[in-house]
Amino acid sequence: MTTQPAEHNPVINQGSMADTPDGQLPVGLTLPDGEALLSVRNLKKVYQTDGGGIEAVRNLTFDLPKGELTCLVGPSGSGKTTLLKAISGLLEPTAGEVKLAGKLVTSPPKNMAVVFQEYGRSLYPWMRVRENVELPLKVQGMDKAKRDQLVDEALEAVGLDHVPRSYPWQLSGGMQQRVAIARAVAYQPEVLLMDEPFAAVDAQTRADLEDLVRRVWRQLGVTILFVTHDIDESVYLGSRVVILSSSPTVIQQDIKIDLPDERDQLGTRSSQRFSELRHHVYEQIQLAKEGFRPDAAKAQA
Amino acid sequence: MRFLKDFLHIVALPALLIAAWILWSAQSTSFFVPTLEQMSNAFSTTWTWGRMQSDVFPSVARLIAGLVLSIVIGIVVGLLVGSFRWLRQLMEPTMEFFRAIPPTVLIPVFMLLIGIGDDMKIAVIVLGAVWPILLNTIEGVRSMDEVLSDTSHTYRIDGFARIRYLILPSAMPQIMAGIRQSLSIALILMVISEMFASSAGLGYTIIQFQRSFAIPEMWSGIVVLGLIGVIMSCIFQIVERSVLKWYHGQREMENAG
Numbered sequence: 001m002t003t004q005p006a007e008h009n010p011v012i013n014q015g016s017m018a019d020t021p022d023g024q025l026p027v028g029l030t031l032p033d034g035e036a037l038l039s040v041r042n043l044k045k046v047y048q049t050d051g052g053g054i055e056a057v058r059n060l061t062f063d064l065p066k067g068e069l070t071c072l073v074g075p076s077g078s079g080k081t082t083l084l085k086a087i088s089g090l091l092e093p094t095a096g097e098v099k100l101a102g103k104l105v106t107s108p109p110k111n112m113a114v115v116f117q118e119y120g121r122s123l124y125p126w127m128r129v130r131e132n133v134e135l136p137l138k139v140q141g142m143d144k145a146k147r148d149q150l151v152d153e154a155l156e157a158v159g160l161d162h163v164p165r166s167y168p169w170q171l172s173g174g175m176q177q178r179v180a181i182a183r184a185v186a187y188q189p190e191v192l193l194m195d196e197p198f199a200a201v202d203a204q205t206r207a208d209l210e211d212l213v214r215r216v217w218r219q220l221g222v223t224i225l226f227v228t229h230d231i232d233e234s235v236y237l238g239s240r241v242v243i244l245s246s247s248p249t250v251i252q253q254d255i256k257i258d259l260p261d262e263r264d265q266l267g268t269r270s271s272q273r274f275s276e277l278r279h280h281v282y283e284q285i286q287l288a289k290e291g292f293r294p295d296a297a298k299a300q301a
Numbered sequence: 302m303r304f305l306k307d308f309l310h311i312v313a314l315p316a317l318l319i320a321a322w323i324l325w326s327a328q329s330t331s332f333f334v335p336t337l338e339q340m341s342n343a344f345s346t347t348w349t350w351g352r353m354q355s356d357v358f359p360s361v362a363r364l365i366a367g368l369v370l371s372i373v374i375g376i377v378v379g380l381l382v383g384s385f386r387w388l389r390q391l392m393e394p395t396m397e398f399f400r401a402i403p404p405t406v407l408i409p410v411f412m413l414l415i416g417i418g419d420d421m422k423i424a425v426i427v428l429g430a431v432w433p434i435l436l437n438t439i440e441g442v443r444s445m446d447e448v449l450s451d452t453s454h455t456y457r458i459d460g461f462a463r464i465r466y467l468i469l470p471s472a473m474p475q476i477m478a479g480i481r482q483s484l485s486i487a488l489i490l491m492v493i494s495e496m497f498a499s500s501a502g503l504g505y506t507i508i509q510f511q512r513s514f515a516i517p518e519m520w521s522g523i524v525v526l527g528l529i530g531v532i533m534s535c536i537f538q539i540v541e542r543s544v545l546k547w548y549h550g551q552r553e554m555e556n557a558g
Contacts, residue, residue: 090451107454114455121448126470126547135466136456169551187456 010280011256013240028062028242028254034102036063037223038087038191042096045082056082058248069217069224071234073281074244075289080227083249084195087225088114100191113184117196119176123168130164133183154186157216174205178212185216194226198233207265210237214263231285235277236268243284245294252294253284335517343517348525360503361529363419364491367426371483375431376476379438380468404429404490408497422494429490430483437479441472474548477541484533492526
């Protein structure tokens with residue numbers, strides 16, 4: 001890791017203003033062409049309703065370098081889920097584009113997996129744990145021996161190798177989410193999107209699952225985009241935190257989390273740097289909730 | 302002990318009804334109420350192996366053919382209509398129209414169009430029994446969980462695999478409920494379809510006995526009909542329990558939690 005900065009303020013990642021149409025919007029970290037694994041450019045989503053259009057996401061621009069664990073954090077109702085659906089190709093953006101490994105995303109790409117918040121509704125209740133993890137591979141047409149090996153490894157990685165014959169609904173919430181993570185791991189994606197995956201599990205299970213995500217990330221070298229509303233979680237997990245404004249969403253700030261790579265629930269969370277970063281993110285979220293608009297602020301400056 | 306108790310619960314009411322009938326018929330002088338002795342005689346002389354082969358088995362075969370066709374048509378059309386909104390809009394008024402027509406009034410029309418053979422009788426059964434399966438399948442496909450649907454999309458489970466692994470199993474509880482309703486409709490229509498222009502079959506036999514005042518024989522035919530219904534429902538329950546094991550298990554967990 002780099003040496004910690006002397007001042008308390010975190011390092012702010014700043015992309016090139018030239019990436020936005022009017023050159024005025026704040027943007028997240030951007031990389032030169034060809035270096036980013038996932039790149040989001042001027043993403044906008046307006047929902048058409050009977051009462052007129054609702055602008056959920058105004059303009060988002062940021063890049064995800066390969067192998068990074070990025071947390072997206074924002075106040076509730078800041079369009080986090082909309083953003084994630086647009087990135088995963090489930091939702092067509094009104095404007096802007098998402099590129100994965102240089103290819104435009106228009107439908108769910110092959111090298112991407114998503115873990116949803118509602119674990120009880122994302123697993124197939126008519127299939128056993130093992131079949132749930134295996135299904136995407138089976139549909140791909142992968143041969144049985146290779147499938148078995150990947151499923152075994154994935155179940156072992158999430159600590160579920162003892163329950164392959166159970167049905168998901170026979171397991172606790174935390175264990176069900178582990179199954180969903182195992183399914184994503186076995187799928188061998190380059191990018192793993194996680195949409196508030198631990199919002200519905202209890203605090204103790206949550207800590208275990210956070211460490212699981214860190215472990216899987218470091219073992220497999222997968223790129224993760226982790227969406228959460230939990231400030232502590234974002235700082236603890238990420239190597240970078242992207243803070244979203246309130247709706248209509250733009251990027252408020254994109255900061256580097258310069259905590260050591262080895263993290264543990266007790267030591268990391270009680271460290272001086274953790275609390276500074278947490279403090280900073282908290283302040284930014286409070287600002288966002290009060291209606292601070294980074295786009296308006298930039299325009300005035 | 303538990304098994305014995307369950308068994309008693311199951312047989313208690315039938316035993317009580319039979320006892321009541323024995324007592325009542327013993328003192329009754331009515332021509333239409335046969336005694337136990339008359340009934341058992343009529344039963345054993347009427348429902349011989351020969352009669353089973355000429356009248357019961359063909360009826361049951363038509364019933365099964367009608368049900369299988371209804372299930373296949375109901376599920377296939379239901380999957381299509383449930384999946385596409387435009388198809389639903391296109392089909393809805395027409396389906397409501399045909400659903401409202403009692404299949405029995407179409408028997409004379411079918412006799413002219415298809416003839417008086419097995420085809421006509423099976424067509425009558427299908428025309429009545431297909432609706433609950435069709436409508437339940439449409440509803441089952443439409444009530445698909447959004448998260449599960451998104452999950453399947455992100456793992457690129459599309460096309461035929463989507464039907465096989467997602468849509469069909471997720472609609473299965475509703476499809477089964479539809480089939481359960483169709484069983485009794487099919488049985489009724491099997492009997493009615495044999496009451497017109499027929500020379501064999503269970504429905505025909507019962508009507509013949511009634512017209513020739515062979516009252517105990519007529520009653521015994523009705524008992525056979527009831528027994529077929531009970532057997533069908535038993536088979537259905539066994540199939541349902543194995544197909545929807547996950548569904549009942551999940552419901553139990555939800556109720557317990």
